[in-house]
Amino acid sequence: xxxxxxxxxxxxxxxxxxxxxxxxxxxxxxATRSENTQFLPYSVANITEETMRDQARRTLPEALQYTxxxxxxxTTHGHGSPFIRGFxxxxxxxxxxxxxxxxxxxxxxxxxYWNTVDxxxxxxxxxxxxxxxxxxxxxxxxGTLNAFTKSSNFMNETQGAFFTHGTASYEFTSNGQGxxxxxxxxxxxxxxxxxLHFGITQKDFGDIEDSSVGTMRGTGYGEQDxxxxxxxxxxxxxxxxxxxxxxxxxxxxxWHRTIQNPGWTYGNHIAAAGTWVANNYDQERSLTYxxxxxxxxxxxxxxxxxxxxxxxxTSNESEMQDRRASAASxxxxxxxxxxxxxxxxxxxxxxxxxxxxxxxxLVYGLDYYHDEVAxxxxxxxxxxxxxxxxxxxxxxxxxxxxxxxYGQYTWKPTSRWEISGGTRFTYAQAEWGAYxxxxxxxxxxxxxxxxxxxxxxxxxxEINDDWITYASAxxxxxxxxxxxxxxxxxxxxGLDGSGSPSVDPEKFLTFELGARGKPLTDIQxxxxxxxxxxxxxxxxxxxxxxxxxxxxxxxxxIYGIEAEAIWxxxxxxTATAFAAWQEGKNxxxxxxxxxxWIPRMLPFTASTALRYTSVDEKWWIEGRLSGAVDxxxxxxxxxxxxxxxxxxxxxxxxxxxxxxxxYEPIENLRLTATxxxxxxxxYRIHGSGQNEQGFGAVCGVKYxx
Numbered sequence: 001x002x003x004x005x006x007x008x009x010x011x012x013x014x015x016x017x018x019x020x021x022x023x024x025x026x027x028x029x030x031a032t033r034s035e036n037t038q039f040l041p042y043s044v045a046n047i048t049e050e051t052m053r054d055q056a057r058r059t060l061p062e063a064l065q066y067t068x069x070x071x072x073x074x075t076t077h078g079h080g081s082p083f084i085r086g087f088x089x090x091x092x093x094x095x096x097x098x099x100x101x102x103x104x105x106x107x108x109x110x111x112x113y114w115n116t117v118d119x120x121x122x123x124x125x126x127x128x129x130x131x132x133x134x135x136x137x138x139x140x141x142x143g144t145l146n147a148f149t150k151s152s153n154f155m156n157e158t159q160g161a162f163f164t165h166g167t168a169s170y171e172f173t174s175n176g177q178g179x180x181x182x183x184x185x186x187x188x189x190x191x192x193x194x195x196l197h198f199g200i201t202q203k204d205f206g207d208i209e210d211s212s213v214g215t216m217r218g219t220g221y222g223e224q225d226x227x228x229x230x231x232x233x234x235x236x237x238x239x240x241x242x243x244x245x246x247x248x249x250x251x252x253x254x255w256h257r258t259i260q261n262p263g264w265t266y267g268n269h270i271a272a273a274g275t276w277v278a279n280n281y282d283q284e285r286s287l288t289y290x291x292x293x294x295x296x297x298x299x300x301x302x303x304x305x306x307x308x309x310x311x312x313x314t315s316n317e318s319e320m321q322d323r324r325a326s327a328a329s330x331x332x333x334x335x336x337x338x339x340x341x342x343x344x345x346x347x348x349x350x351x352x353x354x355x356x357x358x359x360x361x362l363v364y365g366l367d368y369y370h371d372e373v374a375x376x377x378x379x380x381x382x383x384x385x386x387x388x389x390x391x392x393x394x395x396x397x398x399x400x401x402x403x404x405x406y407g408q409y410t411w412k413p414t415s416r417w418e419i420s421g422g423t424r425f426t427y428a429q430a431e432w433g434a435y436x437x438x439x440x441x442x443x444x445x446x447x448x449x450x451x452x453x454x455x456x457x458x459x460x461x462e463i464n465d466d467w468i469t470y471a472s473a474x475x476x477x478x479x480x481x482x483x484x485x486x487x488x489x490x491x492x493x494g495l496d497g498s499g500s501p502s503v504d505p506e507k508f509l510t511f512e513l514g515a516r517g518k519p520l521t522d523i524q525x526x527x528x529x530x531x532x533x534x535x536x537x538x539x540x541x542x543x544x545x546x547x548x549x550x551x552x553x554x555x556x557x558i559y560g561i562e563a564e565a566i567w568x569x570x571x572x573x574t575a576t577a578f579a580a581w582q583e584g585k586n587x588x589x590x591x592x593x594x595x596x597w598i599p600r601m602l603p604f605t606a607s608t609a610l611r612y613t614s615v616d617e618k619w620w621i622e623g624r625l626s627g628a629v630d631x632x633x634x635x636x637x638x639x640x641x642x643x644x645x646x647x648x649x650x651x652x653x654x655x656x657x658x659x660x661x662x663y664e665p666i667e668n669l670r671l672t673a674t675x676x677x678x679x680x681x682x683y684r685i686h687g688s689g690q691n692e693q694g695f696g697a698v699c700g701v702k703y704x705x
Contacts, residue, residue, distance in 0.1 A: 030095075030126040030146040032410070033135050033363045034305065034354050041418070041460035041470030043069070043514060043528045043562065045127040049150075052119055054622070054660060056674040056698040058171075058181065058205075060117045060125070060147065066626070068562040068580035069129060070143075071602040073687040075645070077208055077219040078252035078281075079112035083600050083687070085129055085530060086558035086584050087142030091478060091506075095136070095146040097243065099289050099311045102139050103344050104371045104400035104430065104481040105393070107489060108539075108550070110600075110687065116247045116285040118225040120169075120183045120201045123150045130510045130530050132474025133454040134422035137367060137404040141476040141508050141532075149243060151229050152187035152195025159192040167704045175676070175696025176215055177206025194232035201225040210694040212682040217260040218253040218278075219690060238294040246286045254279040256644040256689030257494050264691060266682065269647035276494065277322035284316040289348075304354045304361075311348035317341070319393070321490060337380040340393040340489070345372045360411025363422075371400040373482060389443060390436040394499075395486035396443075397433030402426070402479070408456070416462040426452045428479035435486040438498045438549075448485070450505050452477040469515040476508040484550050492642040497548040504552050509533045524566040531559040539586070548641075558584035558598065572612055579606040583633065596635035599646070600687040603631040603653065619663040627655035631686035645689045654683035656692075672700040 031042045045067045057063040061080025064070045071083040090106040129143040157163045166186035173179035189195030203223040209215040227245040261274035293307035321338040352365040377391035408422030429449040454477045460470035487499035514528030536552040560582035567575040584598035609624035632650030660674040680695040
């Protein structure tokens, strides 16, 4: 068990650590909504496709596993919901190529939607933490992640020359029943004129195992994905982009609730066994968008850049809950088989502009998203399957509109100072035609709307040619969505959770102070402290037996510290390190005790690694240690309600070792292998519904032509 007694050891180890992740590289788009290569005063992470493959990160949430300030919780092997500076689910904003993926049916707490972005289709991801709502709107509280898809890169090809190239890759994971991931992709076009990129990914994940629980039956699942992107230069300074992507996931088990979960005991930490026969999700998601972007070279123009994006998305989420005591037992009161389904169509529009005004730069624009939602539910309580309107996962015949108008101005009053300030106006409106409250006998309709004005202020100062320090105050706003207002889903360890049509918006204010060393020859450093205050946060109340309702809490706060470094020891050896810690409490009059720990705060966590690259750069090897102290800051009421995921006395700490190697025997052929959990440690990431995999190898091959 890794406890606070190990803290000095971890701090010492984190002085000489390494990672392949480019977490100190500056963001180029997401932080400012404008392409920018300067050293930005934000807490950022920039993770490339190569890093994700080298580290054997199979999903988008797992790609953030070595990012300080992020707790990668996995309810099950196919569901991942990163906690970014203490916030998860609908309190973080997920974008794909700048298009908003959050919709009005996203539930509270850990969710599965981040895993519906195929990580194998991505070129890189950019994460900016505690940015606030000014640039991207509602939900951008803990962080905003922008996932950038692969393209043909036709602008980097020989001007006017026809080109074609492609990649075939395969990964095998040995742990448990074994997993297989295959992808083939190809690009074609004319250099400097146009390019088409197309990819298909097939995934077959087997059940995983660890040294304590053994094989976790039902944790495997299948997935099929495709992505297409066409880029064309329609004038000297104007680019047209059309993209389409689709993800389909089948039979993902919310394993912790099922009888396949035998429970877990680690010293005095005990997680409860599951009780349902099965709890499976099928999920489909598609995104199609059309974008026109222009960069104006005329210095006399009032407009420097602009882009306009139209998007269309679909989401289909189906859940099966078999709540019977066992598959062979007869139906009894309270035991039943239930099906829930929600379908969402989202139309979006985004207009972004950039102008040089006076001594500074103004980024401004508007965005609008419209959801149309249909839902249904059916239940078999022993007399056959019948419609169950009172069990719909969200109101049927519902719509949700979200409009934002924003502007952010940045200027340098002196050569060393830079200041930016911005404001966003938000208007949100929800309407529902068929909502049946808990215990209700008839459907009711309703509507509500909200508006908000959020602002941010950020300043940075260049201490010298090598260091900058920065400070910011950022407001965040989240309007209630349809899940807050009309949701009806199972939560925690099987409690029924309902929305409340009277719930109000959430408002947050985050202060951050940080310092960054500019990229030096040998060492790069970054550190930040933050404190987020919340008023009226939407939380679940346990006041009515085994049922929860969404209510607005009172005040809460989360604060923490993050530090990371890269040390280029010489041309062959690289060391990197990070460490992070958070703490948060709620003051909630609806609960006893009224002041309590926020359930899934990141315990003190650190990761160390050391990487060697050969002189001819044909092979590399990297060793890593990662660890966390006991996550024991858990209120007893929260632990009891979620006892299948959070053990008694909290989640025990751990130290895990891994080893990765890569080799390029010939040009265009890349081989990788990662030995995960070298010592076969029995451990669980805090808040997860399953243990992490025991010892296993991930072997990959990639060929380019």
